[in-house]
Amino acid sequence: MLLLSLIIIIMGKKKKDHRLFKNNEWRSRWVNSKHKSDYGEWKLTAGNFYGDAEKDKGLQTSQDARFYAASARFEPFSNEGKSLVIQFTVKHEQKIDCGGGYVKVFPSDLDQTDMHGDSSYYVMFGPDICGYTTKKVHVIFNYKGKNHLIKKEIKCKDDEFTHLYTLILNPDQTYQVKIDNEKVESGSLEEDWDFLPPKKIKDPEAKKPEDWDDRPKIDDPEDTKPEDWEKPEYIPDPDAKKPEDWQEDMDGEWEPPMISNPEYKGEWKPKQIDNPDYKGAWVHPEIDNPEYSPDANIYKFDSIGVLGLDLWQSRHRIKLFSFSLFLQEPEQKMKQEQDELKRKEEEEKNKDQDTDGDDEDVDEDEEESKEEAEEALSETDEDAQAKDEL
Numbered sequence: 001m002l003l004l005s006l007i008i009i010i011m012g013k014k015k016k017d018h019r020l021f022k023n024n025e026w027r028s029r030w031v032n033s034k035h036k037s038d039y040g041e042w043k044l045t046a047g048n049f050y051g052d053a054e055k056d057k058g059l060q061t062s063q064d065a066r067f068y069a070a071s072a073r074f075e076p077f078s079n080e081g082k083s084l085v086i087q088f089t090v091k092h093e094q095k096i097d098c099g100g101g102y103v104k105v106f107p108s109d110l111d112q113t114d115m116h117g118d119s120s121y122y123v124m125f126g127p128d129i130c131g132y133t134t135k136k137v138h139v140i141f142n143y144k145g146k147n148h149l150i151k152k153e154i155k156c157k158d159d160e161f162t163h164l165y166t167l168i169l170n171p172d173q174t175y176q177v178k179i180d181n182e183k184v185e186s187g188s189l190e191e192d193w194d195f196l197p198p199k200k201i202k203d204p205e206a207k208k209p210e211d212w213d214d215r216p217k218i219d220d221p222e223d224t225k226p227e228d229w230e231k232p233e234y235i236p237d238p239d240a241k242k243p244e245d246w247q248e249d250m251d252g253e254w255e256p257p258m259i260s261n262p263e264y265k266g267e268w269k270p271k272q273i274d275n276p277d278y279k280g281a282w283v284h285p286e287i288d289n290p291e292y293s294p295d296a297n298i299y300k301f302d303s304i305g306v307l308g309l310d311l312w313q314s315r316h317r318i319k320l321f322s323f324s325l326f327l328q329e330p331e332q333k334m335k336q337e338q339d340e341l342k343r344k345e346e347e348e349k350n351k352d353q354d355t356d357g358d359d360e361d362v363d364e365d366e367e368e369s370k371e372e373a374e375e376a377l378s379e380t381d382e383d384a385q386a387k388d389e390l
Contacts (some may be wrong), residue, residue, distance in 0.1 A: 026059065026072075033069035033310075035116040040066030040313065047093050049334035058089075061313045068311045071115050076108035076305035084169040084301075086125055091162040099313040101156075102126025102138050108305025115308055119143070122301045125167045127156035137184075139167065139177060141193065143298060146194045154185050162334070169299050189298045196295060200286040208284075213277040223270040231265060234258040 026044055033039060040063040056323040063069055069093050090101040105123040124140040124147070138153040154177055157163040166178040174191075177185040190196060208303075240256035248254065 030059075030070045031072070031073045033071070033115040033279045034113045034293065035069065038066070039070075040068045042068065042070060047339060048093060048157045049093075051334075058091075059309070061311070063313075065314055066312075068309060068313060069115055071106065071110065071112045071308035073108075073306050076303045078300065078302050079169070079171075079302050079304065080297075080302075081171050083171065084299075084304075085166065086169075087125065087164065087166045088126070089155075089162050090127055090128075093159065093160050093162075097314055098309045100128045100132040102128060102311070104308040104310055105301075105304055105305035106308050107301070108303045110308070112306065112308075115310065117310055119306070119308075119310070122304060123167070123169075126165055127158075127163075129156065129158055137165065137177060137179075139175075141189070141195075143193075143195045148195055150194055151194070152185055157198070168375045171299055173229075173296065173299055182348040195298050197289055197291045197294070199289055199292050201289040202284045203287045207284045208282045212282050213275060213279055213309050213332055215275050216278050217272040219270040219274045220273045221270075225270075229265055229268050231263045232261055233264045235261045322344070363387065 006172050010114070030042070040061055042059045043062050044057050045060050046053050046056040047060065059070075086103070086105060088103060103125055103126050104121040105125075106121045107118065110119060120142065122142055124138055126138060127136070128138050129135050135158050137156045137158055139150040139154070142148075156165075157179060163177075165179050166176075166181070168176040168178070173189045175186060175189060176183055220372070235258065237258040237259045240255075242254040
């Protein structure tokens with residue numbers, strides 16, 4: 001299950017709080033893409049376990065092995081000179097095997113009815129899981145028409161409870177990624193993405209001197225191969241004997257099979273000694289890259305106006321929604337109560353089955369006891385009769 005609610009906030013003198021599930025008016029707020037005819041359907045729900053049945057509602061995927069594409073529009077704005085905060089929560093009620101839980105922030109000129117995987121966006125942020133190898137948080141920015149992936153690996157959460165994902169983009173070209181309000185990564189845009197050419201490059205005019213010796217070890221010139229070193233790797237088996245029925249005119253000349261030579265020493269190599277002419281590893285000198293030009297506006301987006309969900313889900317029941325950082329505890333409590341109830345039902349079921357078996361055992365025991373009592377009474381009567389005869 002994937003449930004979503006998202007907040008985009010511009011931090012500055014004034015805050016613009018764009019809540020996309022306000023008053024539960026999501027059906028009129030969200031536009032389904034018509035780029036494909038078989039997109040999956042969303043529904044509004046709090047899921048199977050939650051903190052508050054009404055407040056925790058969010059969008060949930062409802063069909064397996066489907067693409068999902070929907071978007072919501074809000075008043076366009078620019079984050080110039082201010083911090084941009086993108087925050088939402090993801091909940092995988094079923095152990096997801098492959099699917100995205102990220103969001104995309106689009107420019108305001110997006111055609112929502114034709115939104116698809118190749119539609120140009122500003123930011124793509126959130127978890128992506130597929131098998132055991134891919135469990136990461138995407139942080140992708142579009143810069144001058146090209147999408148740039150973060151060079152760092154950020155691991156996402158893959159359990160069945162709600163987790164809050166936060167991206168903070170600052171005007172000083174720094175960023176933070178938080179999960180459940182704890183910082184998991186931070187740094188600078190220029191260092192952690194390949195937006196710009198490198199500041200330094202190797203000097204194309206510099207070359208390693210021909211007499212530069214970068215070998216730390218060399219062969220010992222005084223070391224020589226022993227005279228008895230050369231031995232064949234394989235020799236004829238000395239214990240082998242020609243079969244008695246071997247006929248050379250039909251089988252050819254008999255030759256004993258070959259076996260490994262116990263005296264074979266392998267290829268001889270002289271021992272190594274320190275190189276007296278070693279100068280260390282040669283480092284290629286660097287120069288300023290003439291193609292590098294700083295850009296103080298990498299962080300800036302001019303017309304942020306649409307939030308989109310462009311996802312693939314192999315299994316449904318993915319839910320995204322906002323303000324669920326404090327919902328993990330009640331969710332876990334409710335989930336534990338459900339698990340405990342299920343456990344007790346299983347115990348009662350097993351107990352009933354055991355009781356039925358015990359009743360059969362009791363009937364058998366009563367029958368055996370009755371037979372034993374009759375035998376004992378018969379023996380007593382016989383003893384009394386023998387006593388009378390005496």
